[in-house]
Amino acid sequence: MGRGRRTVLAAAVTVVCAVTLLGAPGTAFASVRPDPAPTSTAPASPSGSPSPSPSVTLPPDKDLEAVRTKLDDLYHDAAVATDAYNAAEEKTKKQSAEIADLNEKIADGQRKLDGLKDRAGAAARDQYRTGGLPPQVQFMLSGDPQQFLDSAGLVIQGQRATSGLIDDMTRTQQDLRQYADDAAERLKDLEANRKAKAAAQKRVQERIEEAEKLQDTLEKRQRERLAQLEKEAAAQAQTAWLGTGVLKDVSGEATEAGAKAVGFATAQIGKPYEWGAEGPKTFDCSGLTSQAWAAAGRPIPRTSQEQWKQLPHVAVQDMRPGDLIIYFGDASHVAMYVGDGRIVHAPRPGRTVTLAGAGEMPILGVVRPDAETGSGKPATR
CATH class of the missing domain: 1.10.287.620 (Helix Hairpins)
Incomplete structure (x- = not known):
């Protein structure tokens, strides 16, 4: 066997x-x-083969x-x-x-x-x-x-x-x-x-x-x-x-809109990934980020590639919670930075919306949906 x-x-x-x-x-x-x-x-x-016996060697x-x-x-x-x-x-x-x-x-x-x-x-x-x-x-x-x-x-x-x-x-x-x-x-x-x-x-x-x-x-x-x-x-x-010490200079605080976007995204943790989905029960990666910022009152492009093309770019060391991290050379994946070197994202089929390390995938760059509110300083509340 x-x-x-x-x-x-x-x-x-x-x-x-x-x-x-x-x-x-x-x-x-x-x-x-x-x-x-x-x-x-x-x-x-x-x-379709039967369950292995306990003696099976990996x-x-x-x-x-x-x-x-x-x-x-x-x-x-x-x-x-x-x-x-x-x-x-x-x-x-x-x-x-x-x-x-x-x-x-x-x-x-x-x-x-x-x-x-x-x-x-x-x-x-x-x-x-x-x-x-x-x-x-x-x-x-x-x-x-x-x-x-x-x-x-x-x-x-x-x-x-x-x-x-x-x-x-x-x-x-x-x-x-x-x-x-x-x-x-x-x-x-x-x-x-x-x-x-x-x-x-x-x-x-x-x-x-x-x-x-x-x-x-x-x-x-x-x-x-x-x-x-x-x-x-x-x-x-x-x-x-x-x-690499990349986080030693990362100290930006979320803006009011950024905090709302993070709140929306983290509230979806545990919901299944589904390609093409924008919620409310399932999400793909850009469906999650676009809906999070829509909930914060800042509509952004639907796809990760358009988010990378159209939104203002910021340096990794200047990122703040609510910013979007774009991954891979083809901008095929996006996650939301939540602070402390962590992201929330919808990974892939068979997985759920989850928290992960921001450096677990190759970073292409960072974009900011609310760039006009300042660089790393909280908005007036």
């Missing part, structure tokens, strides 16, 4: 070691490895370390795809709103054009009733010169009004054509974005499924040892980060 188990694990490790590195750098979760190069995936070994840690590395890569790729999905979802919402706005403008423009056409028709009917005679002929036929002059003034006013009416109709028709062209372009973008979102969703699901299959090849004692290796790696990374 023990030999059969070791054979199954050996097969899994062989698969792990045979694959090349996955498509996105780094891992979005506790790891002391440098950002890895892209890798491809290979099918995991099947599961494989060498280096074999389980290979499994851990592979899992990190799979979950990192899932995190990258999740960010792509979230970005596509945000674009879909924006494009749908723009299309609705353009449709309203088209409806308003059509109502305006209909009204202008009615006025043009009325003007044409008035001209028809006068016979369309030139002013000189009307003067010759009129027995009252003053009446003619009064009528001539009205004709001039009418001509000016008709000219303005034609201009209004022309502009309205041009606006309608532009609105229609814009709406068609937005619809094209929306369709392309929906396809991108579907592709990202498929990639997330495939990576998570592959990771779960790989974990299913492990016996209970092996999974327990794997979890221990993950904790040890995280602790080593945090110790190394603290050993």
Whole structure:
């Protein structure tokens, strides 16, 4: 029995070691490895064997370390795809709103054009009733010169009004054509974005499924040892980060808004991670940080990559509670700094919102949603 188990694990490790590195750098979760190069995936070994006997010997840690590395890569790729999905979802919402706005403008423009056409028709009917005679002929036929002059003034006013009416109709028709062209372009973008979102969703699901299959090849004692290796790696990374003395100058206090954001984020501890989720029962990493700052009255971009691009950057030694720490070279993970070298974050599928060491993952940089309130000083309360 023990030999059969070791054979199954050996097969899994062989698969792990045979694959090349996955498509996105780094891992979005506790790891002391440098950002890895892209890798491809290979099918995991099947599961479903009976529980091991007490005499089963665990494989060498280096074999389980290979499994851990592979899992990190799979979950990192899932995190990258999740960010792509979230970005596509945000674009879909924006494009749908723009299309609705353009449709309203088209409806308003059509109502305006209909009204202008009615006025043009009325003007044409008035001209028809006068016979369309030139002013000189009307003067010759009129027995009252003053009446003619009064009528001539009205004709001039009418001509000016008709000219303005034609201009209004022309502009309205041009606006309608532009609105229609814009709406068609937005619809094209929306369709392309929906396809991108579907592709990202498929990639997330495939990576998570592959990771779960790989974990299913492990016996209970092996999974327990794997979890221990993950904790040890995280602790080593945090110790190394603290050993640089990075925190000796970190003394900033949370602003009022920052304290609210931290309060919201820490209140979610224990809730499950779910990719694409923004609460209230489940969260992904950027769903947690964006909702925390929304609760503090400071809406920020939805994805970790956009948070990195759009929010003001601050030095690590200047960070304060409420700031967001962005991880990995591709900005695929984000956490909220809560002080004392700790973060709160939603790690990955199968985990819950938790506190962790800020140095457990490779830090790309720090961003500040409320930078205008000062550098490290509490806001006036």
